[in-house]
Amino acid sequence: MENIYKPHLVRIEQKKQEAPDTYSFRLVFVDEKMRENFQFRAGQFGEYSVFGYGESPFCIASPPTRKGYIECCFRAVGRVTKALMDKEEGDYIGFRGPYGNYFPIEKFYDKNLLFIAGGIALPPLRSVIWNVLDLRERFGEVTILYGARTVADMVYKNELQLWEQRPDVKLIQTVDPGGETPDWKGKVGLVPHVLKEISPQSENTIALVCGPPIMIKFTFPVLKDLGFSDEVVYTTLENKMKCGLGKCGRCNIGNIYVCKDGPVFTLSQINRMPPDF
């Protein structure tokens, strides 16, 4: 029987600092077959491990439309993530996955998409955004609202520039009041406020929201006011996880295993959960 906890070795092909304490890695499977055959969907996650330190779950931040590698972006907050931060290009780490459910991209065909991301939570949406942009003609308008505490805290800065330049993407960037720099050209204000200000249309539109709990909490009511029903608002939950396989019992909310049934949920699914997250 297969050892479900055994990670694959991946080599760090590219390491980039995205923000203070925040890094992104491009990872390539050492095993050639894995490199060719590895498949996943936008929104899924994996367990990344530094041998000797342990494992951490992160989303797969690259889109499934780009083959040959996967990417992750993480903030160094604890034991594993700090050890991961010390790894350099050419080093080996472990990866097992993909785990969990995903954003049902096919259901979004011909719809407008409104992405709302806060701080370090851009990576899961980045996977969807590139997935969508790589198949651009299948979707309606694409709007991205991205906010961070400060300009420095924004991740994937060069990609934000790419999106900014594209005529087929509407990008709105904002930083919390006080987080701007003298040459900041974006907005200043909290994500929910800016959302209200730009008032995107809700007709035929799907909203995908990822951010810190406090941002999410204040964003949902604004979406409701704008006419988004709970069925078309998607978000991800990031419970504490260990196994990612529905075994260790750590990630549950009621009878839901976030690692198996999630991490992607619609707001209407979340509303049915007990308030235990």
Add this chain to the structure above:
Amino acid sequence: MTNSVLKKENFGKLVDALLGAGWRVVAPVKEAKKTWFREIKSIDEMDWETLLPTNSPKEFLFPRTEPILQYRFSNNQVTVEDVDLESPKTAILGSRPCDAASSEILKSIFSWDYQESFFWERRNNIAFISIACKSPATTCFCTSVGLSPVSPVGSDILLTEIEPDVFLFEPLSPVGEEIAALIAQELGTTEAAEEKKREFTENALKDLKSRRALDKVKSWLDENFENPFWQSATEHCLGCGICTFLCPTCHCFDIVDESNYFKGERRKNWDSCQFANFTLHASGHNPREMRFKRYRQRIMHKFKYFPDRFDKILCVGCGRCIQYCPVNLDIYEILSTIQTMATTS
């Protein structure tokens, strides 16, 4: 029904036959004033008196700590290897029906979706040779969770003491038959086996008469995630977690690395939902910071979430958690109160 019997004086031969056939034999053994499931080499080591050992047989299926992989470092390279899983054929002699049933419950979790090899390679090598309970303890409540002192669930052989020192010998699985064949010569027969067993059962059930059905608990839990009851009922819980470690069905675990400069292991360790850091996010946010929320999780998981998901109650009524809780929190009392609230509301 079989009419085979094994006399108490021949249990030694059963042990010897098992050992001879390459089985490891585990049985209740008295040690340091308590009784524990331990490997035995002779029937003389077995404690016949104690109803339930302190530890549950869970640890023979799912050890409290075990390596799940190992790795070696050299020149900036790492090699990852599987560990050799030790899983000798193991006969658990003197398990009780509740403990045997718990292994069936654990199967659900270790086999839904992903098959967990560590559990299964052990489970497939384990035989439960259970002894039906003649006099259940005051902490037992198996009948409230759908089991009984003579329940066959999970056992490979069930032994019932239908006459003093004479045990009805019922093989219940192919492995049970295999073991029966090992000691066929020692087995006798009895008359009116069925009737004697019925008598035994009636007697055993007398001790459990005061234990109520808990059939309304689930529907109350469905509606009462938020109820002041949770706080008042569990106020004195210390959060020590002994209830979860002794529980034969609790199965939550942690995954940790242990290493030195040259090599290391990744290990799976028992964990407990009663500990604050069980759900603590790296951000500092904790959905179950307060103890009553963690205790609520324990009850909800066992009597609502797990049944919702796997159609089984995550409790066998062994009562170990009642017996060993340092502040006498009694899960049966809590469930019984819930049953009352559900019936009267």
